[in-house]
């Protein structure tokens with residue numbers, strides 16, 4: 268049976284991914300910062316007959332990543348989805364940047380996925396599927412027209428930099444771990460109605476539900492091969508420019 272580990276599984280896209288994989292019969296390890304407050308994930312675990320397990324993980328904390336590794340020990344992980352992310356500080360524009368906030372954004376969105384992948388590398392190697400996935404964003408692409416949209420989404424210097432760095436790191440891992448048989452997916456989930464996008468997505472006809480996004484992401488993961496490993500694409504399978 269496929270085992271999937273998802274970070275940031277308590278809400279938004281991570282919760283939708285957890286629900287879809289659980290419904291498909293996979294073993295799901297849903298990681299979240301505060302399990303006691305992750306009511307929707309706990310409800311999912313309660314009806315899963317032991318197939319959904321909740322583990323505490325603050326991706327920005329290296330000790331927490333080490334605890335996760337200890338809890339998993341040598342358990343094979345077929346699909347590791349680095350989904351947890353933050354939009355970053357209020358001040359991140361061409362005029363002014365909150366420097367500490369920038370560093371935190373880079374740590375959560377770009378550094379943590381690599382540290383988690385390295386910590387769980389053996390768990391991936393021991394599995395059948397060996398798939399490492401990053402939930403990226405079109406904000407990480409230099410080719411997407413970032414001058415459209417709201418002032419908030421036009422700014423986001425820290426968020427954009429973090430997703431570009433995430434893409435770069437994952438693209439490298441696709442090459443460096445290819446000999447282990449590890450396949451790397453880098454997926455833009457679309458404009459999804461979650462807490463992160465708030466009122467702007469709720470009011471936009473261009474937005475999609477977390478469920479539709481998760482369905483597309485899961486399809487992209489299912490289709491990953493050595494030929495597509497390290498490519499950047501959106502949840503519909505459309506190629507993304509770096």
Ligand SMILES: NC(=O)c1ccc[n+]([C@@H]2O[C@H](COP(=O)([O-])OP(=O)(O)OC[C@H]3O[C@@H](n4cnc5c(N)ncnc54)[C@H](OP(=O)(O)O)[C@@H]3O)[C@@H](O)[C@H]2O)c1
Pocket residue numbers: 274275276277278279280281299300301324325326327350351352353375402403404405455456457458459460461462463464
């Ligand atoms: N929504 C969109 O339109 C969109 C577009 C492009 C990319 N994305 C990307 O998709 C991913 C999921 O976003 P979302 O829209 O589902 O956002 P969301 O609803 O705000 O959820 C973010 C998730 O990340 C978790 N998280 C944040 N910091 C964490 C930390 N230090 N340790 C562990 N977990 C942490 C949150 O956990 P807590 O509940 O503990 O805060 C939450 O589960 C992100 O990487 C985001 O950049 C989203």
